Amino acid sequence: MNHGNGVSRGDRNRNARLAKLRTAVPVTNAIVGIDLAERKQMVVVTDHDSKVLARRTFRCKAWDLGAALDWAGERSTRAGYAGVTVTCEPTGHRWRVLGQLAAERGMSFVCVQPMLTSGARKSEDLTTDKTDDKDAVLIARLTAELRCYLPEPVDETWGRLRHLGVRREQLLDEHVACVQQIRDLLECVWPAAISTAQQPFKSATWVASMHVIITRDCGDFTRTRRLGPVRFEHAVRKELTRRGKLRPCLRILRNLYAALADPAGVIEHRSGAFERIAWLIEDWDTARAKLADTEVRMVAVLDDLELTELACSIQGLSPVGAAAILAETGDLHRFTSSRAVVKHAGLAPRQRMSGTFAGRARLSGAGRPRLRTAAWRAVWGAVKSNPVYAARYRHLTTRETNKLKPTQAQTVLAGAILRQLHAVITTGRAWDPDIATHGTLKPTTLAEVAA
Structure with missing residues (x-):
């Protein structure tokens, strides 16, 4: 479609976004900027020129801010405004509480990105002063300029999926941390164990064999070598069965048994390091089990949607x-x-273009x-x-x-x-x-x- 006014698709999207924001921040509403904290809440009521109409500090928790919103609504009515628009920074959990309190009172609610507030501090008076009084006014000013956004409405199912996603990321971090620590410790006290499999931490046989060796010897390989290859294989098979696996990879199993004779490693630290590795393997197993359960729950939520x-x-x-x-x-x-x-x-x-200059994206x-x-x-x-x-x-x-x-x-x-x-x-x-x-x-x- 040919647009004679030269308005691009980006312009149209931006215009639509601004129109949607204007419905939440109409000129008939006063703006209530709130700088949230744990026990001290700074509340200011301003007009659209960021002139402060009223200011008050409420020493309370976020859940007790209903009285502050009632006070702000009364002050805005006295100033001749039809309603109020509540705004804050989306930090922590308190902004969700404030959004719910505003919705219960039929008040519009928007958020301002903290990075915009940080930049506005310097443009306000050429300083980087950070006080609750100033931040509340800056939040209101940015809202009046429509430099805000409407927070995402989340229903119960989507909210659960988001929490499960955060939980999965935490478990993945824990899983990776355990693997890295085990690798670092083995490279110090028994480097030969790492080279016994191409991808040792993805091999159930390698993990089961390491569990058998560490729980038996705690740094001294004499007892495990005394078992012999056949009895060692039997012990690993038992551990594999306990872990829900059936057949071991005999090549990895034999390589690990042969590596018991390798003298490389800091022997003085081997006993303590193996004790740590035993704990890490337990933590690793726990993290993997919890991760599998979390992923099953996430797929179930996806099915519900x-x-x-x-x-x-x-x-x-x-x-x-x-x-x-x-x-x-x-x-x-x-x-x-x-x-x-x-x-x-x-x-x-991120494009970098100015005149005839075109920088690297x-x-x-x-x-x-x-x-x-x-x-x-x-x-x-x-x-x-x-x-x-x-x-x-x-x-x-x-x-x-x-x-x-x-x-x-x-x-x-x-x-x-x-x-x-x-x-x-x-x-x-x-x-x-x-x-x-x-x-x-x-x-x-x-x-x-x-x-």
Whole structure:
């Protein structure tokens, strides 16, 4: 469509966003800026020129701010305003409490990003002073300028998925931390054990064998060597059975038994290090069990939202991977475009252009870091299982001009997964490789053919 006024799609999206914000911050409302803290809440009532109409400090918890909102509503009515718009920074949990209290009173509620408040401090009076009094006024001023946003409405199911996603990230961090500590300790006191398997920490046989060795010897391999290969194999099989596995990898098992004779390592630290490794293996097993349970719950929530089939129509994207992404984005219908999702993840390129100068584009790095991580993890399975993504990856890393490094190509694919997941869920249509490769949209019904 040709627009004679030169308004771009970005302009239209921004205009629509501002119009939506204006309904929450109408000129007929006074603005109540609140700087939240644990026991001290600074409340100011301002007009749209950020002139302070009233100010008061409430020494109470966030749940007791209802009296502050009632006071602010009374002050705004005295000043001739039809209502109030409540605004604050979304730090901690208190802003959710304030939003609920405002909704109970029929008051509009918006949030201001803390980084905007930080920048506004310097522009206010050329200082970096940070006080509750100033911050409350700055929050109100930024809201009057519509430099705020409407917080995401979360229902019970989406809220549960978000909490499960945070829990999964914590367990993944714990899982990785245990692996790194075990590796570091073994490289110090028994480096030969690491080389007995290509990927030791992914091998059930290696983990079971290490458990047998550490619980028997605690640093002295004499007892385990005295068992002999056959009895050692029997002990490992028992441990594997306890862990729910059936058959060991005999090559790894024999390599570990042979490594018992390797003298390399700091012997003086071996006893203490093996005691720590035994604890770490227990923590690792616990973290993996909790992680598996959390992922099952996340997939169940995805089923409740009836999104599993749609999301997993993207070949190579697992139900857990899709649930991890949606736990960070929330309902994708709230985004105006797929590019907005990529910006939310911080995977959109940051352009640097002025006049005839064109700088090198880099990732913005803003947005939700856990969303970037979830999209990045999804790339690994997609490149292996999805021919469209695999071909795209090969093209980006092998083309003659502007050839990308592997990590750069993976970043491009992470953004593509987010865009296509948004399209799949918002349109309700399964992923189509033709459309994913910039093909034409093919009609699927007779009515579409006739149209």
